[in-house]
Amino acid sequence: MRGDPIKSVTCLASIGALLLLGACAGGAPAGPLPPTDPAELQFATELGIDLADFELTSSGLYIQELSEGLGVRAQRTSRVWIYYVGWLPDGTVFNATLQGEPFHARLGSNEVIRGWNEGIRGMRVGGRRRLIVRPGLAYGSRGRGKVPAGATLIFEVQLVDAN
Secondary structure, three states: OOOOHHHHHHHHHHHHHHHHHHHHHHHOOOOOOOOOOHHHOOOOHHHOOOHHHOEEOOOOOEEEEEEOOOOOEOOOOOEEEEEEEEEOOOOOEEEEEOOOOOEEEEOOOOOOOHHHHHHHOOOEOOOEEEEEEOHHHOOOOOOEOOEOOOOOEEEEEEEEEEO
């Protein structure tokens, strides 16, 4: 740009502000995010959640052992096959694999959320757990698909196989 340098800087600053505003408008959550601490949430009655029945890990993951299982344990980098149901705190199912081919992934990689990497590790094949995953161990403030920004997630997982 030629001419007055102050006008050029002002023009560039205005263009930059418009670009930044446009970039933020598409990804900003509508309204305030929900609490990140599951202890501050109201869970749907039909989920039957009593946090006193869960173990709280140092990362903030809540784990409830529903049945131990008898098979091999899932290790830090195991390939696992699981059936699962995922709920939002209001009781809405956002995803599930309950029959047919189980979902499979490798733990310790970026194939699953951090809450699953931690919550499935140590399970025995045939075991079932319920996990309450705070946003920082799931999709955070961005959300994903049917999961809104800042959502705490509830999963019931059954380990079908691990190797």
